[in-house]
Amino acid sequence: MLVQILFYGFSLLLIAAALGVIVTRNPVHSALCLVVAFFTSAALWLLIEAEFLAIVLVLVYVGAVMVLFLFVVMMLDINVEEVRKGFTRHAWVGWVAAFVVIAQIVGVYWFKGLGIDATVGAAPLPEGYSNTRALGEVLYTQYVYPFELAAVLLLVAIVAAIALTMRRRPGLKAQDVAKQVAVRREDRVRLVKMPAERRDEGSAP
Amino acid sequence: MDLIERNVLTLWAGLPDYLRSTIWILIVTVAVILSVAFTTLWERKVIGWMQLRKGPNRVGSVFGLIPGIFQPFADVIKLLVKEVVVPSQANKALFRIAPAITLIPAFATWAVMPLDPSLVIADLDAGLLYVLSLTSVGVYGVILAGWASNSKYAFLGAMRSAAQIVAYEIAMGFALVGVVMAAGTLNLGDIVRAQAGGVSQWFLIWLFPLFVVYLIAGVAETNRAPFDVAEGESEIVAGFHVEYSGIAFALFFLAEYANMILIATLTAVFFLGGWLSPFEGVLPAGHFLAQPGFHWLFVKLFFFLTCFMWYRATFPRYRYDQIMRLGWKVLIPVTLVWIAVEAALVHFGIGPWSTP
Numbered sequence: 001m002l003v004q005i006l007f008y009g010f011s012l013l014l015i016a017a018a019l020g021v022i023v024t025r026n027p028v029h030s031a032l033c034l035v036v037a038f039f040t041s042a043a044l045w046l047l048i049e050a051e052f053l054a055i056v057l058v059l060v061y062v063g064a065v066m067v068l069f070l071f072v073v074m075m076l077d078i079n080v081e082e083v084r085k086g087f088t089r090h091a092w093v094g095w096v097a098a099f100v101v102i103a104q105i106v107g108v109y110w111f112k113g114l115g116i117d118a119t120v121g122a123a124p125l126p127e128g129y130s131n132t133r134a135l136g137e138v139l140y141t142q143y144v145y146p147f148e149l150a151a152v153l154l155l156v157a158i159v160a161a162i163a164l165t166m167r168r169r170p171g172l173k174a175q176d177v178a179k180q181v182a183v184r185r186e187d188r189v190r191l192v193k194m195p196a197e198r199r200d201e202g203s204a205p
Numbered sequence: 206m207d208l209i210e211r212n213v214l215t216l217w218a219g220l221p222d223y224l225r226s227t228i229w230i231l232i233v234t235v236a237v238i239l240s241v242a243f244t245t246l247w248e249r250k251v252i253g254w255m256q257l258r259k260g261p262n263r264v265g266s267v268f269g270l271i272p273g274i275f276q277p278f279a280d281v282i283k284l285l286v287k288e289v290v291v292p293s294q295a296n297k298a299l300f301r302i303a304p305a306i307t308l309i310p311a312f313a314t315w316a317v318m319p320l321d322p323s324l325v326i327a328d329l330d331a332g333l334l335y336v337l338s339l340t341s342v343g344v345y346g347v348i349l350a351g352w353a354s355n356s357k358y359a360f361l362g363a364m365r366s367a368a369q370i371v372a373y374e375i376a377m378g379f380a381l382v383g384v385v386m387a388a389g390t391l392n393l394g395d396i397v398r399a400q401a402g403g404v405s406q407w408f409l410i411w412l413f414p415l416f417v418v419y420l421i422a423g424v425a426e427t428n429r430a431p432f433d434v435a436e437g438e439s440e441i442v443a444g445f446h447v448e449y450s451g452i453a454f455a456l457f458f459l460a461e462y463a464n465m466i467l468i469a470t471l472t473a474v475f476f477l478g479g480w481l482s483p484f485e486g487v488l489p490a491g492h493f494l495a496q497p498g499f500h501w502l503f504v505k506l507f508f509f510l511t512c513f514m515w516y517r518a519t520f521p522r523y524r525y526d527q528i529m530r531l532g533w534k535v536l537i538p539v540t541l542v543w544i545a546v547e548a549a550l551v552h553f554g555i556g557p558w559s560t561p
Binding site for chain 1: 299329330331334335338339341342344345348349360363367368370371374526530
């Protein structure tokens, strides 16, 4: 009963947040709605005892990706009129995509040919079953090569992204931090030894 | 007396699970809030002593024994009765919830903290990931506060904080990868248990570079000096919370100190064997100093907490580009190298960890 209340509560929140992403006019609000959507879907995953996936969703998307997203969106000075130009002209692409996604969801629900029966919930897992451990065991034995391939692919993407965006602008006066850090006292301060001078008795200081 | 105790115990055992965990949550939360209050006092005292001052010594000197002991409460009451000013051009809703968003993750993380050999509110198998994900959520409060204030200084502070936390989170995560490799588990309680057997078994020894990286990244993650450019008062007034007043400001303050206690505790758990006794294996097993327990965790976290204050009193503030350089070009390579070294050690069976 409690699980059902939680499920419908989080589902409603998820749908509301997802609508908010596309409906709100302010891009920062959209990004925040997306954060809420990630959170609520993580909560839904927790309800089917997929705690590893739920936590990783929050860690990766909320903790890293959306922070950068917000970072960029907040700094942009978006001209909403400019972005909306051609909205009606290209709307049919959106309609087609939406239709395909809805058809897929309905298909999973109605046709049981895939072996997925969406009309009943996930079977409760036995006591002491660890989702994290099970995932780790499969990921590092059966799927170790695909897993490592994906890792290498991501690494290549990182290197490519850096290589594409890094450019040396001529005439840029950047500080060489390594040089600054390597500075020793001897380079900057010169201690001069000189005999102490006696102040004359009569003269004013 | 014995009868009362037994009655209380049977009553406790008779409670349903959710009530028992709720009570524990309340106890831990109240304890953390009180610790935060006294941490602020302790910081002012410690820094005072380091600067040859007395620190707060007016409020509530009980029989002249502990001068200044009620200073935190005086501060809280003062801040509570002050007006919370919401700037007229601010985004009102976000402005109001931003302090809560910073504060909630700092408290929620305590759910998976192993406080005692038998006491942990939620014995989560993915506990370490939970900790990482919640600490990264805390940055939203800072970013939102900076953006919703609609002030240039606050916004600059928020941007600095976002970039800094993203940079240091990577180093922190990599340092924890080393811990996970050594312990073979993501469960915080099991990570502590993997360090059983005396000081020589603590990860501090074999993972020393990772320990240093974690500590530095922890200081940066909590926006503490010398990495406190997010509020760098000499450059951007007070950074992300420049527009906050009264209790809304106090919530940011509370979150900062709660995060400090959290990072100190996590360092103790990951690298110094949490609630394990340092005299394990040195003294006979029955000796009271060799018993594991919360007091050892407390001693360790108190040490690191004091270190936080020590850094603040000692180091000048980093320049922003140097912070970024340290994070990306120094700490991350150090962790990567040490993870490789550790993998080699594990492979050849050198070191305290056994290959599973």
